[in-house]
Amino acid sequence: MNEEIVEYSPNDFKSDQEVRWCPGCGDHAVLAAIIRALAELKIPKEKFAFISGIGCSSRFPYYLSTYGFHGIHGRASAIATGVKIANHDLNVWQITGDGDAMAIGGNHFIHAVRRNIDINIILFNNQIYGLTKGQYSPTSFRGAITKTSPFGTVEEPFSVGELVIGAKGKFFARTIDSNVHLSTEVYKQAALHEGTSVVEVLQNCVIFNDGVHKELTDRETRDETTIVLKQGEPMIFGKNGDKGLKLDGLKLKVVKLGNGITEKDILVHDCEENNPGMHTMLANMRYPGYPVALGVIRCVSAPTYDMSVESQIAKIQKISKIKNVADLLKSGSTWEAK
Amino acid sequence: MNEEIVEYSPNDFKSDQEVRWCPGCGDHAVLAAIIRALAELKIPKEKFAFISGIGCSSRFPYYLSTYGFHGIHGRASAIATGVKIANHDLNVWQITGDGDAMAIGGNHFIHAVRRNIDINIILFNNQIYGLTKGQYSPTSFRGAITKTSPFGTVEEPFSVGELVIGAKGKFFARTIDSNVHLSTEVYKQAALHEGTSVVEVLQNCVIFNDGVHKELTDRETRDETTIVLKQGEPMIFGKNGDKGLKLDGLKLKVVKLGNGITEKDILVHDCEENNPGMHTMLANMRYPGYPVALGVIRCVSAPTYDMSVESQIAKIQKISKIKNVADLLKSGSTWEAK
Amino acid sequence: MSKSERVIEREEVVIRFSGDSGDGMQLTGTLFSNTSALFGNDLLTFPDYPAEIRAPQGTVGGVSGFQVHVGQSEVYTPGDFADVLVAMNPAAVKANSKYIRDGGVIIIDEDNFTEKNIKKAGYEKDPIEEDRLDRYNIISAPITTLVRETLKDLGLDPKTVIRTKNMFALGMVYFLFGRDLEYTEEYLKSKFSKRPEIIEANSKVLRAGYHYAETIEAMTPIYKVSPASIEKGLYRTIDGNTALSWGFLAAAEKAGLGLFIGSYPITPASGILETLAARKDLGVKSFQAEDEIAGICTALGASFAGNLAITTTSGPGLALKSEAIGLAVMTELPIVIVNVQRGGPSTGLPTKTEQADLMQALYGRNGECPVVVMAASTPSNCFKYAFEAARIALEHMVPVILLSDGFLANGSEPWKIPSMDSLPEIKPPLVKEGDDVFIPYERDPKTLIRRWAIPGTRGREHRIGGLEKTVKGTVSYIPENHEYMVKMRAEKVARVVTKVPDLQTYGDNEGDMLLIGWGGTYGHLLTSVRELRKEGRKVSLAHFNYINPLPANTAEVFSGFEKLVVAELNAGQFIRYLRMEFEELKFKQINKIQGLPFTCKEIKEQCVKLLEE
Amino acid sequence: MSKSERVIEREEVVIRFSGDSGDGMQLTGTLFSNTSALFGNDLLTFPDYPAEIRAPQGTVGGVSGFQVHVGQSEVYTPGDFADVLVAMNPAAVKANSKYIRDGGVIIIDEDNFTEKNIKKAGYEKDPIEEDRLDRYNIISAPITTLVRETLKDLGLDPKTVIRTKNMFALGMVYFLFGRDLEYTEEYLKSKFSKRPEIIEANSKVLRAGYHYAETIEAMTPIYKVSPASIEKGLYRTIDGNTALSWGFLAAAEKAGLGLFIGSYPITPASGILETLAARKDLGVKSFQAEDEIAGICTALGASFAGNLAITTTSGPGLALKSEAIGLAVMTELPIVIVNVQRGGPSTGLPTKTEQADLMQALYGRNGECPVVVMAASTPSNCFKYAFEAARIALEHMVPVILLSDGFLANGSEPWKIPSMDSLPEIKPPLVKEGDDVFIPYERDPKTLIRRWAIPGTRGREHRIGGLEKTVKGTVSYIPENHEYMVKMRAEKVARVVTKVPDLQTYGDNEGDMLLIGWGGTYGHLLTSVRELRKEGRKVSLAHFNYINPLPANTAEVFSGFEKLVVAELNAGQFIRYLRMEFEELKFKQINKIQGLPFTCKEIKEQCVKLLEE
Ligand SMILES: Cc1ncc(C[n+]2csc(CCOP(=O)(O)OP(=O)(O)O)c2C)c(N)n1
Numbered sequence A, B: 001m002n003e004e005i006v007e008y009s010p011n012d013f014k015s016d017q018e019v020r021w022c023p024g025c026g027d028h029a030v031l032a033a034i035i036r037a038l039a040e041l042k043i044p045k046e047k048f049a050f051i052s053g054i055g056c057s058s059r060f061p062y063y064l065s066t067y068g069f070h071g072i073h074g075r076a077s078a079i080a081t082g083v084k085i086a087n088h089d090l091n092v093w094q095i096t097g098d099g100d101a102m103a104i105g106g107n108h109f110i111h112a113v114r115r116n117i118d119i120n121i122i123l124f125n126n127q128i129y130g131l132t133k134g135q136y137s138p139t140s141f142r143g144a145i146t147k148t149s150p151f152g153t154v155e156e157p158f159s160v161g162e163l164v165i166g167a168k169g170k171f172f173a174r175t176i177d178s179n180v181h182l183s184t185e186v187y188k189q190a191a192l193h194e195g196t197s198v199v200e201v202l203q204n205c206v207i208f209n210d211g212v213h214k215e216l217t218d219r220e221t222r223d224e225t226t227i228v229l230k231q232g233e234p235m236i237f238g239k240n241g242d243k244g245l246k247l248d249g250l251k252l253k254v255v256k257l258g259n260g261i262t263e264k265d266i267l268v269h270d271c272e273e274n275n276p277g278m279h280t281m282l283a284n285m286r287y288p289g290y291p292v293a294l295g296v297i298r299c300v301s302a303p304t305y306d307m308s309v310e311s312q313i314a315k316i317q318k319i320s321k322i323k324n325v326a327d328l329l330k331s332g333s334t335w336e337a338k
Numbered sequence C, D: 001m002s003k004s005e006r007v008i009e010r011e012e013v014v015i016r017f018s019g020d021s022g023d024g025m026q027l028t029g030t031l032f033s034n035t036s037a038l039f040g041n042d043l044l045t046f047p048d049y050p051a052e053i054r055a056p057q058g059t060v061g062g063v064s065g066f067q068v069h070v071g072q073s074e075v076y077t078p079g080d081f082a083d084v085l086v087a088m089n090p091a092a093v094k095a096n097s098k099y100i101r102d103g104g105v106i107i108i109d110e111d112n113f114t115e116k117n118i119k120k121a122g123y124e125k126d127p128i129e130e131d132r133l134d135r136y137n138i139i140s141a142p143i144t145t146l147v148r149e150t151l152k153d154l155g156l157d158p159k160t161v162i163r164t165k166n167m168f169a170l171g172m173v174y175f176l177f178g179r180d181l182e183y184t185e186e187y188l189k190s191k192f193s194k195r196p197e198i199i200e201a202n203s204k205v206l207r208a209g210y211h212y213a214e215t216i217e218a219m220t221p222i223y224k225v226s227p228a229s230i231e232k233g234l235y236r237t238i239d240g241n242t243a244l245s246w247g248f249l250a251a252a253e254k255a256g257l258g259l260f261i262g263s264y265p266i267t268p269a270s271g272i273l274e275t276l277a278a279r280k281d282l283g284v285k286s287f288q289a290e291d292e293i294a295g296i297c298t299a300l301g302a303s304f305a306g307n308l309a310i311t312t313t314s315g316p317g318l319a320l321k322s323e324a325i326g327l328a329v330m331t332e333l334p335i336v337i338v339n340v341q342r343g344g345p346s347t348g349l350p351t352k353t354e355q356a357d358l359m360q361a362l363y364g365r366n367g368e369c370p371v372v373v374m375a376a377s378t379p380s381n382c383f384k385y386a387f388e389a390a391r392i393a394l395e396h397m398v399p400v401i402l403l404s405d406g407f408l409a410n411g412s413e414p415w416k417i418p419s420m421d422s423l424p425e426i427k428p429p430l431v432k433e434g435d436d437v438f439i440p441y442e443r444d445p446k447t448l449i450r451r452w453a454i455p456g457t458r459g460r461e462h463r464i465g466g467l468e469k470t471v472k473g474t475v476s477y478i479p480e481n482h483e484y485m486v487k488m489r490a491e492k493v494a495r496v497v498t499k500v501p502d503l504q505t506y507g508d509n510e511g512d513m514l515l516i517g518w519g520g521t522y523g524h525l526l527t528s529v530r531e532l533r534k535e536g537r538k539v540s541l542a543h544f545n546y547i548n549p550l551p552a553n554t555a556e557v558f559s560g561f562e563k564l565v566v567a568e569l570n571a572g573q574f575i576r577y578l579r580m581e582f583e584e585l586k587f588k589q590i591n592k593i594q595g596l597p598f599t600c601k602e603i604k605e606q607c608v609k610l611l612e613e
């Protein structure tokens, strides 16, 4: 066996497959950021397993040169869970869409989160079903006009972060497809976190939901409409860095710096706080009214399912008299026929 | 047709079926409370539809003299959703267990909650699978020893209320099987709330999980271990009414009244507050450390899915030229062959 | 040569539009079809596109095609071979060169035949040479250049300009068939009513294409397909998914019930949910569920509550609904489950057609769990079979699985609009209010149908569910009761045969061979049998729309023929079913598992081989 | 009469313990069985209980039964009729009076035959009279009174006292069969090691029952069933679910792989998950999933990651797994799906046995989606078939559905413990690290098996998934590729036949009738055929454990017989499958759909009728 080579360039993670997303689709940028993150993680390539469901985004594994499993619609969390439990040495990623993870796959998703399986879930949220050509999804805003809601939807969308935290989630981050720099950073942190990491990527579907995140990505508006949270730093945003978040009773409030309000009055981001109240509020901020939070919103350490399984096995193996199947077959009450 | 008779006694809601739960099972008390609540609602009996999944608790509809549908495991929310949308005039209840609603049925459950379908979900939480004889459930505490976890579970349970709120839930209440008085009240409020009402009933399974809620039901301890929340009233509890809840930063804190702390310092319950932060904290309180909250924790009004559908239909019917199928068949581009 | 000399009168003609997924070929094909329909032709269309929304440009995998078969007399297939192929790029040539009729015409945009594109399409150097296309009449036009030229004064951005290319090609084709531009121009006007510059650009290009074709003398011959001599009446073109949706609307109206659809989007079934979601004016309750299981379970709930309830899906979705179909069988609630089949197994070939879900429809559930299984066989008769499926479900209190497929769903043809009066009444066994005892599983002694008491009906409160029950609805583990109920449920389905029309053969009642088919292959099998008979072969056709129960006279019909040959787009499922049902008979088979419809050529060849065996 | 005169030597005897769900009859039966096994008898057990945890006391619906058939020679069924019925209350008499052998013994607790209980059981007045039980030897003992008397000095609470009643009855039965109390007393000691008062009470009552039976002279005759003359070796009793679980453990050890089980609890399959969850000492990764879909999908993930992966369920759960089985077929990953069948359709009869999921196992998926289908046929051979299912899955890279049923799962019998050395090796086609090209769907030319490259293996990175693929793993919609891959997947399954042993008949190679069965009916069919042969009938048995593919010599075996009769616990599923597979042959059928095993009496009667037809 050769020495481990763990110096990679992003291109080492590209497969030879033709990338089949629409020109201009946000997925291309996500791919670019992920291969960067993978290269920077310095983990042997064969340790990566990318599991996906079905959807435009779920084609992802084909475009990587790692191990990949393109599953069935909605079941990626379950498949990824099995992969990780079977071999906790692997670095397991789940690629999924808002339909894949929040509609048909909602149950597996919340259960993976609850169990805190050590996988990294990258959820491409374009607020639409891309692959099936434009039906609304559980994250489409109320009133969205789509192929299956010609007069507008009549239902409240999920807030990804709120659902994740409601399901006992320990890691939640948000990024935007076009911000490759921030995304790379966030993906790396998700990978390094032990436990289920959920990253919501706001992704643009140029064909069926073009511009749904426009306010958050446009050069002119994005500094006002988003805030990038950084651990230990005050929650300041705005083109001129002149706005911040403050607590007002149990609610958040946007304040302007100056006029007596200084950085000291501004909340400091602590993604490691166990109590989820603040993180839920941050994850729920919507423009207008609030800036949309980007970056790692929550990152709390807790025992992972997979490692707990390993240690339970180790413990029992130490004390049990049954060491192999032959021991088992002969255990308990038996008799000899002569 | 006769005049509507809407005066009932609880017994009018009993069916002629033999009740088949184990002697001592908490389900008996839930049945008693629900038939009381039904009688008090003064709604014509034929308007009630009780839908259930599979589990001990899901046998419930057989024991009522209303319309009933004993479905398949985990799907009661979906069936109930269909019933309500098809006929919004019905008063639709879902009876479900912690396995039925939180394991296999988790997805339908969170989607019903998100859509705010006007159904009343009564979730029997005995923290175990009763009908299949004692496997752990998604609400079993970490370390629970059951048939499928002989060395203890290695996963965090869901908190029902937190998940409901994380799924955009507008109504969440909690009660205890044995407290028929409180339960009756809570069920009535759930029925009167428009939108998805989720009631978590802490229920004792005498056979497979006996005493799991013992601390909360025992006459000697219950005043210390639980708090019954009442709208507009201070959150005071304890045998001598000498304890209360206060806000400490973003967290709740139990304080003793006296020594300068008076009722005025104590939080006042407001189940109608839209911001879910406080409700989540209340729903998450666990003994020891905190009293477990009972009563209606959250009750916020919002448009229901079913009524939104009705009004969208009404609106479109007013403006569309297509009044019947014949109109439709002839609409758009057609030609005459002569 | 004078213009008139170059006109060729044809009974029928096949045109295939083909280009990149972004080239607008589906629209082009649809506009051509509608124009032809208005002109009075019969026709049938076959859209064929990749699973990716915009598969990689310029590659064979990314080619999107739309074939239309236009005829003076009745047309039953989209045609095996194209008389005219429009190929917007080399990949489109590569993908279709096998499917051009000898002597056919290929229209290409020569601007796109760059070296790079040729390579991308998988050619070494020259498509014409490599695929020996010189056999065909190639019309090579610099379409891109001409379009730029046409629009150069309008000040549009280059992207918008390029997007009108398809109109140029369409204009050429219109000339080639001597068709009016009117319908297309009307369409453009209503579609882009808020963007006059787009209307202008497209119209200009359309006309430019038409005149270009007129100008270049090379463009011979001109095809003339006269209007079809069809029954009098009001017509429209309709695709299978729309026809299905409308059939359910008609059934709900006839039954006096609300219509509920609970579905999860999936190709190629999504169109049904989309069509019905738009019919709020007719009071449709369309519910986009969180998954397929919720789709059928909400429908079951709606059925319990008294609606005509349907759920629509494709193969993998039907798999997910299996358990709940069992609940429908046990509770004996009316429901129609539509399965628009696609290529399998698993995710398979989502945008391609196949008939491989028959066994799943018949047997894909735990326990003894029979349901009625039916299949539509043309795009337009999806209306009829949706209506009939609903009628059977509602009147017999039984779940019905209705099979369609990708070919029917997306294909379209002219359809004579029926009058609502001509459709049969639908009378579900509803129970009125009352105080006498209502016994939920009491059956009509003749039909074994139970009655339907809807929540809200005073005095009829009762409980149903998935556990085995007595007639009274009480849960029962009594051995004899179970056996009795299993048999009753099966017999009830069997007695639906009273609603199943006798099997008719096309051809004679006896002969050397009976070609047997079901579902979406009808047009191809019929055309093949017609042609074989013209050639003097003693071949007839028996095509099934009712699969469980089978028509009462099936065995009798089969008995008249020497050879029984079952043709299906799978590895042999209906044949296995027939073997189970008719132990006495021997069957032979013709199968194709390529995600494509049969071609008549294939069928005829195989029939001849089997005849001569 | 002296004691010895009353002893009757019997080849075999059937005892049925029966009472309320809370009466401890399952334990009583198990203790008697284990005692008999230790004594050296062969035996087979059949627990039969209601779906409710504690069904309403005193009603027929609430009766819980445990039947055991004890023999000197080999025993294959739990017995049609009981020689001894222990009936703790009138409902137990009501439920079982049909199943007592003429001249049999009924032991009743007369204290429970109060007017109220008699009514509750559905009798008008007197069970003995109404069911004409005076034909039997009724031993009416005031068990409740005697138990109270026995324990009156121990100061126990009344509930605890009453709970020991079953030990009194057990004591009586031990006397009746001249059995030792030792095993039972040992059991009590280890079970209640922390509660000595419980040990004492139970032992006292056990002995009291024994001595009471000895005292009352009425209690005649005493049955003697000598030890069976069985093969030398180490034995234990084992039920089907345990045997299955252990078979997988053995397979994992032999293959050198980790064992992963991803399952969701469901009766009667839960026992497998429970048994394996307890085997952390052997490194089992047992995962209780949130539903059946997650059960199989986690297993597929574990299989991808290199484990022996299994998922276990019952009928409705198999329905839910349908879609994911398709993914397993498409990705060609090894996995075993165990379906412990129960009464259907839908939720059906959850605690009862049936064989009605065969069609679902064969065909319950979208598309052309063949898998290997196998069935165990005795509680103990569940070990063997679990092992074989795993071996086939791992060595052929194919999903295997293994069918068991409620009768096998809960039934138990003595089992000769195999040595691990005697089991075959298991060699999955694992791929080592390397830099040469790894082609995921490249196949061994002979077996068509693809190789298995496990994540973590350097240089073997590749992608698989549910879309149709080329040999290289590239997504492909090419028509010919699809047809090719469909055929390869089917042929790969067909070639598993090399692992399927030839079909052996019990009896002769030719004759008047071949009785054909599969799965859990083996014991009943074998016993019936034996008895028919003793009566001079030319009947043989062919019993199937391999259903897809069928043994290579099946047609040949069938051809030796005049009549082919398929007996199954469903409405006729295997027979339909055989009709599809063997067009040339005619089959007749024997069916039962009552949630119960066959009785040999039924089978024999029907065989005779068919023979004489
Ligand atoms: C069982 C099943 N149901 C439905 C589908 C159809 N389907 C494929 S992808 C998809 C949704 C895609 O939306 P999303 O997950 O948001 O991914 P996107 O395409 O937007 O990236 C659906 C409904 C399927 N393939 N399988």
Ligand SMILES: Cc1ncc(C[n+]2csc(CCOP(=O)(O)OP(=O)(O)O)c2C)c(N)n1
Binding pocket: B054, B055, B056, B057, B058, B072, B073, B096, B097, B098, B099, B100, B101, B124, B126, B128, B129, B130, B131, B132, B137, D264, D265, D266, D267, D292, D316, D317, D320, D347
């Ligand atoms: C599809 C399916 N999977 C599994 C089962 C088996 N099953 C029946 S009830 C149940 C769980 C019961 O637990 P819970 O919902 O908590 O109800 P309880 O019995 O505790 O009231 C399970 C796993 C089933 N009936 N159907």
Ligand code: SF4
Binding pocket: A020, A021, A022, A024, A025, A026, A027, A056, A057, A126, A130, A131, A204, A205, A206, A207, A208, C053, C054
């Ligand atoms: S349809 Fe939308 S999400 Fe899908 S590839 Fe195209 S742009 Fe991307």
Ligand code: SF4
Binding pocket: B020, B021, B022, B024, B025, B026, B027, B056, B057, B126, B130, B131, B204, B205, B206, B207, B208, D053, D054
């Ligand atoms: S098993 Fe438990 S939950 Fe079920 S009826 Fe008995 S006590 Fe109640």
Ligand SMILES: [Mg+2]
Binding pocket: A055, A097, A098, A099, A124, A125, A126, A127, A128, A129, A130, A137
């Ligand atoms: Mg999406």
Ligand SMILES: [Mg+2]
Binding pocket: B055, B097, B098, B099, B124, B125, B126, B127, B128, B129, B130, B137
């Ligand atoms: Mg429970």
